[in-house]
Amino acid sequence: MEEQVSEVCWTPLRTVDVARESGYSVQQVRDLERQGVIPPAARSPNGYRAYAPVHVHALRAYRGLAAAAGPVEARRMLTELRTESLAVAAAAIGAVHVRLAREREETLRAEEALLAIRAEAGTGAPEREGDVMTITELAGALGVRPSTLRFWERERLLRPERVTSLRARRYGLAAIRAARVVVALRGAGYGIPAVREAMGSLHRLDGLAGTHRVLRRRLDGIAVRTVALLRAGTDLAVVISSVTASEPPPAGR
Template sequence: MAQDDRRPLRTADVARESGYSLQQVRDLERLGVIPPASRSASGYRSYAPAHVQALRAYRGLASAAGPVAARRLLAELFADRTTGSLAEAAAAIGAVHVRLTREREEAIRAQEALSAIQGEVAGTDGGDPDTMTITELAAALGVRTSTLRFWEQEGLAVPMRVTTLRARQYGSAAIREARIVAALRASGYGIPAVRDVVATLRRPDGVVEGIIEARRILDRRLDQIAARTVALLRAGADLAAVLEPAPPARPPGARISRR
């Protein structure tokens, strides 16, 4: 951990600089999210500026990957300060970057799917087939038939009819709904948010409006991913500052070469 020759920081100083409360600083230290503070002879905690940077790194990581993943990542890095390294930190940050990139690609693919559906509704394409079986629809969407049954239970993509042999037939409206549901679910949206979009689709003349709402949802998703990516960049810089070895101290009176 980088050293600093400034005065030791109290818990209140760290809380003020990091934006966390006194109790949060103590709790995060107890969880291993920041390295242990040194203790004075009377038992008071003594922190360094690197502890503030570690807390800022945690804030950024929590925004990018979630607080649970951030706590686990930093606790592993700081479990033994002799083994925590820039290489390990870089690998961990890189893994989160990969995850965010994948989420962004999924959201973009979902937007492309919605654009295709919107074009079909506008009559620029052949549109959906009249009917599909559950097996055919699952194969077209790249999901399991059990997933379609679950969506049906949740009131999403309800089949046109179920025969006496429990064979499901999906009409063009249900197929369109299933495609939109698949696009939103692939981008990480929960059932309640998707159900709201489907409800809009089922209003009179609500198909276009529902598609537009789904696109708004995906736009917000992409904005969130961008904000999480920026937070991760800042966290990486703070984490590097914590783990980077301090430059060797110059002997007293040593002169700096100008060459």
């Protein structure tokens, strides 16, 4: 109850006050207001901006969201959250958590695949029929489009086998594992030439260590983004609650 009172009985904040409390500069506060990250400030009788505590919470929330999902996505989300219901807003934030968890899971799979590729190099172990995927099956497992796998093949990142007179693509266990590594490297922001070099060096003594370091750095980066989102949680809750609290009650109440 005390927190609700403090949010209602607030003293108008100047731009410099908001900047100091949020960690942004005065110009950044104005820019983020113009971009819709925070709602427009009220104006005092003399024309100066009069901010509320929720503006500070919104700016802090933006910092965490921007670190977790990128500044463009964070701006879009905070703009849209102010017009959505509590259920929709909460689901949008939950989706960011899910996305980060999925990125971590895929990177861990890529790390396992990387170690398996190195262990199997030169063994000549035969593949079982169940270890083979079609292009549609592999694309679905990786969360990419079949056209993406074809593009990677043209760029010499993957080497699928081809069977039947129609030259249908067939991905064995080694190609499946290599594809997981490619997905993780591309997700980490590496361009096609860098990924091609990494994939070409996997069977060299230095190739495994270098690619493994890339995946470890990606896991560390996902952890940092996840912590940033967790820190923003309280501020996001205030922003969402302030919107739903201002909504009119349902008819009949």
